[in-house]
Amino acid sequence: AQSVTQLGSHVSVSEGALVLLRCNYSSSVPPYLFWYVQYPNQGLQLLLKYTSAATLVKGINGFEAEFKKSETSFHLTKPSAHMSDAAEYFCAVSGRGAQKLVFGQGTRLTINP
Amino acid sequence: DTAVSQTPKYLVTQMGNDKSIKCEQNLGHDTMYWYKQDSKKFLKIMFSYNNKELIINETVPNRFSPKSPDKAHLNLHINSLELGDSAVYFCASSQVIPGLAGLIYNEQFFGPGTRLTVL
Numbered sequence: 074a075q076s077v078t079q080l081g082s083h084v085s086v087s088e089g090a091l092v093l094l095r096c097n098y099s100s101s102v103p104p105y106l107f108w109y110v111q112y113p114n115q116g117l118q119l120l121l122k123y124t125s126a127a128t129l130v131k132g133i134n135g136f137e138a139e140f141k142k143s144e145t146s147f148h149l150t151k152p153s154a155h156m157s158d159a160a161e162y163f164c165a166v167s168g169r170g171a172q173k174l175v176f177g178q179g180t181r182l183t184i185n186p
Numbered sequence: 187d188t189a190v191s192q193t194p195k196y197l198v199t200q201m202g203n204d205k206s207i208k209c210e211q212n213l214g215h216d217t218m219y220w221y222k223q224d225s226k227k228f229l230k231i232m233f234s235y236n237n238k239e240l241i242i243n244e245t246v247p248n249r250f251s252p253k254s255p256d257k258a259h260l261n262l263h264i265n266s267l268e269l270g271d272s273a274v275y276f277c278a279s280s281q282v283i284p285g286l287a288g289l290i291y292n293e294q295f296f297g298p299g300t301r302l303t304v305l
Binding site for chain 2: 109111114115116118122161163174175178179
């Protein structure tokens with residue numbers, strides 16, 4: 074079974090500041106991990122994914138995430154926030170060979186000018 | 187050239203009615219899904235079809251019946267709508283890839299969602 078916990082339902086940062094969105098997972102099998110972004114009134118867009126290759130994963134829009142097995146974490150970072158990054162971010166996990174995505178509760182990211 | 191499309195985008199209806207939501211993907215994927223996003227933004231899988239065969243049914247009430255006429259389409263029919271059915275419903279698709287240790291389900295591509303409001 075898999076589960077995901079996103080720490081902080083709402084994160085607020087200033088434009089140009091570091092973005093850090095936290096995700097911890099639980100999985101009884103080696104996991105695949107994903108970050109999705111949802112802009113208002115839109116569907117989910119894949120930011121990046123970890124599928125057992127490099128532990129540091131680079132995604133779109135300058136985001137990256139690091140898989141840390143010892144900490145069961147997959148935190149999302151971006152060095153410098155942009156106003157257009159304001160959105161809801163979802164971390165998700167699936168077991169390898171399993172197709173069901175289990176989502177965290179989401180983190181709303183607000184960017185202050 | 188939308189990858190995963192859903193119709194309608196908005197659906198407002200009365201309790202007790204029956205309604206359908208349609209989903210189509212032009213990515214050539216062989217697996218499709220329905221997810222429900224509640225008012226607190228929590229996303230949960232409802233169903234998954236692989237090559238028109240139901241493979242995931244997550245304890246969803248019988249009032250919900252998915253139908254996959256072909257690999258590119260997965261429709262969701264809901265009977266006797268209830269207030270609690272109000273949510274955003276997302277369709278998604280992915281491609282299964284044979285791996286060394288078994289099947290690998292690649293990342294899922296999501297549609298824009300259908301906001302269902304039951305009055």
